[in-house]
Amino acid sequence: MNQEYVFxxxxxxxxxxxxxxxxxxxxxxxxxxxITEVRMAALRSMPRRxxxxxxxxxxSLNPFPYIVFENLPIDNTVTFTPDPQVFTPLAKEGFLxxxxxxxxxxxxxxxxxxxxxxxxxxxxxIPSIKDKKEYTGLGSExxxxxxxxxxxxxxxxxxxxxxxxxxxxxxxxxxEKPLTRIADAREALRLxxxxxxxxxxxxxxxxKVPYRWRLSIPGELQETDLVPLIQxxxxxxxxxxxxxxxxxxxANDFAATALRHFxxxxxxxxxxxxxxxxxxxxxxxxxxxxxRDSFNPSFDESGSPLRWVQRVIVAxxxxxxxxxxQVKDRVxxxxxx
Ligand SMILES: [Fe+2]
Numbered sequence: 576m577n578q579e580y581v582f583x584x585x586x587x588x589x590x591x592x593x594x595x596x597x598x599x600x601x602x603x604x605x606x607x608x609x610i611t612e613v614r615m616a617a618l619r620s621m622p623r624r625x626x627x628x629x630x631x632x633x634x635s636l637n638p639f640p641y642i643v644f645e646n647l648p649i650d651n652t653v654t655f656t657p658d659p660q661v662f663t664p665l666a667k668e669g670f671l672x673x674x675x676x677x678x679x680x681x682x683x684x685x686x687x688x689x690x691x692x693x694x695x696x697x698x699x700x701i702p703s704i705k706d707k708k709e710y711t712g713l714g715s716e717x718x719x720x721x722x723x724x725x726x727x728x729x730x731x732x733x734x735x736x737x738x739x740x741x742x743x744x745x746x747x748x749x750x751e752k753p754l755t756r757i758a759d760a761r762e763a764l765r766l767x768x769x770x771x772x773x774x775x776x777x778x779x780x781x782x783k784v785p786y787r788w789r790l791s792i793p794g795e796l797q798e799t800d801l802v803p804l805i806q807x808x809x810x811x812x813x814x815x816x817x818x819x820x821x822x823x824x825x826a827n828d829f830a831a832t833a834l835r836h837f838x839x840x841x842x843x844x845x846x847x848x849x850x851x852x853x854x855x856x857x858x859x860x861x862x863x864x865x866x867r868d869s870f871n872p873s874f875d876e877s878g879s880p881l882r883w884v885q886r887v888i889v890a891x892x893x894x895x896x897x898x899x900x901q902v903k904d905r906v907x908x909x910x911x912x
Contacts, residue, residue, distance in 0.1 A: 576643065576846050583645040588622050593648035593671065595620035596678065601670035603662045605688070605696030605905030610681050617678035629682035640759035640863040641856060647675055649852040653747050656879040659699035667746065673697045676742045676887040679857055684739055684889040687896065690908040691787040700884040702872035715872045721758055721841050721864040722817035724888065727782040729815045730799040734895045737860065738888035744855040749882035753870035754847030760814045760862045763840035774833035775805045781824040782815060792909060801826055814862045850884050
């Protein structure tokens with residue numbers, strides 16, 4: 576992990592942020608007035624160096640691949656882990672983790688959610704026994720290999736529905752420590768031959784939408800036409816790829832070889848990080864991939880999973896989402912795409 580991208584609050588900064596954010600009632604529907612309230616509190620109470628960094632990320636002239644925030648305030652008492660799709664205020668005392676994820680996201684862009692990913696503006700990633708073999712945030716038994724979040728959604732007609740970034744923070748911690756892994760695609764591309772990069776830059780790949788999406792969108796939208804995996808300058812590329820099974824279909828053997836080499840290079844440059852309470856990681860989804868290890872979830876005495884991670888996805892603005900079904904203020908259902 577490059578320390579240039581790590582911001583650690585001192586205890587005094589942490590407590591100031593706690594005082595400001597703990598006064599805000601979380602609104603799971605994500606109304607713009609709630610987002611504004613968090614944004615104003617964040618601007619008042621976050622250290623200037625962090626506000627500067629988030630503004631740079633928003634402007635995107637020289638974005639960081641990822642940003643790690645340490646020693647953040649945490650919710651005092653977490654009583655149990657809820658059903659990930661049911662808003663359960665009793666599960667913990669207060670909404671610091673939600674407000675923190677929204678604070679970071681809202682200083683970079685506009686937080687939102689897609690219904691398949693989470694019914695509330697802040698998504699809960701909790702291992703589910705029923706879904707343990709799933710290649711989603713609710714799975715556990717299978718490794719969720721490196722991917723750009725919702726990579727196929729960069730190519731929905733003339734619109735890009737893929738988030739520009741995502742924030743992950745811990746609420747409860749599983750002692751098994753399944754790591755989230757991060758890989759800056761630019762470092763991986765530096766390891767590849769010119770020939771491989773040429774293949775990746777050409778429209779030689781079909782990308783599928785994530786598993787859960789396939790249940791409710793028309794067949795012709797379940798995978799892209801032939802598209803390139805890399806667009807633009809390779810020093811600051813727009814990347815669209817997912818390496819878990821059956822997600823990218825190359826058009827020929829040369830493209831398949833380049834894809835395999837890209838996967839190897841991504842693994843080589845990656846590092847792991849434990850998403851614990853008090854730590855938040857922002858991942859730039861335009862050129863940074865992430866993965867999650869497979870693990871055996873641990874449970875407390877009442878059978879409640881110990882791993883509870885929260886996620887917020889962010890778009891530069893929500894103009895592209897205007898034709899989707901707006902289920903809640905900032906929760907969209909892609910069924911009308
Ligand atoms: Fe993901």
